[in-house]
Amino acid sequence: MKIYDIPGFPNPLRIRIVLAEKQLASQVEFVKVDLPAAEHKQAAFLKINPTGTVPVLELDDGTRIAECTAITEYLDNLDGDPILTGKTARDKGVIHMMQKRAESELIDPVGIYFHHATAGLGDALREYKHPQWTARAEWGKLQGEKAVAGMRYFDSVLEAQPYVAGDAFSMADITVWAGLLFAHFARIDVPDDCNALRAWKERVDGRASVVNPA
Ligand SMILES: N[C@@H](CCC(=O)N[C@@H](CS)C(=O)NCC(=O)O)C(=O)O
Structure with a gap:
């Protein structure tokens, strides 16, 4: 592969x-x-x-x-033993729902903010982004606000359960974690009072696959 x-x-x-x-x-x-x-x-x-x-x-x-x-x-x-995407119909449904939310409410808005409301990755890439400069900066800023609302949403989820899709670590946790990493890079702060989200991030930060990714 x-x-x-x-x-x-x-x-x-x-x-x-x-x-x-x-x-x-x-x-x-x-x-x-x-x-x-x-x-x-x-x-x-x-x-x-x-x-x-x-x-x-x-x-x-x-x-x-x-x-x-x-x-x-x-x-x-691949090995017939899924550990990140759910084994039962119920778990698959819930994990996919939370995965979609992690993308649409957090990592994707952060990406739009980064590429459209900041200098992003620099000049070579800029010409491939939205051509209406003023509109795109405004839109990018709104996406930054959307990402912060997403953080608050995931904080409320994690107040009630240990992981994003329930009791077990799943691909939705990986996506929220990557969304927070991207937010940090784009200088979007996690609100101070998002205690459950912060505590969850500290736990995920220490996970072997996160400490030593491929
Ligand atoms: N929805 C896509 C998002 C992929 C994505 O946005 N990747 C970034 C890298 S972190 C990228 O290729 N950005 C290029 C660009 O925006 O021009 C996925 O899940 O793979």
Whole structure:
């Protein structure tokens, strides 16, 4: 298997944590895509993933799977013993719901804030983003506020249960953790009173797959 990504970036890290959880790192060859140089927006990479984002998993038969949720489903089910995406119909439903919320309410708005309300990854990439400069900065700022509302939502969830989708660690925890990492990088602060979210993050920070991702 190959994974197109760039080390240290939040969405690629989600999959590198999955690989560590599933002990699959040795089976993967990483191909670096130069995001600051906008390599992912050029024709060669757009053939690999038309949405122009990383990570992308490429199987030995040439099949390409983009989107962290889809990649995680594949990797988690490879050995027939899913530990991150749910074993029962109920758990699968709840985990996917929380995964979607972790994306739509946290990591995706942080990404939009970063790319549209700050200097983002710099000049090479800027021309591939929304062309209406004033509108995009306004929109980006609103997405920053949306991400903070998302943090408050996950704080309320974690006041009632140990992990984002219930009693067990799942891919939804990985996504919220990566969302907070990205927020820190983009300088969006976690509100001081989000105690449950902060305590949960400290626990996840110490998890072996997070300390030593692939
Ligand atoms: N929904 C996508 C998000 C992927 C994503 O946004 N990745 C970032 C890297 S952290 C990216 O490729 N950004 C490039 C850009 O926005 O131009 C997924 O789950 O894989």
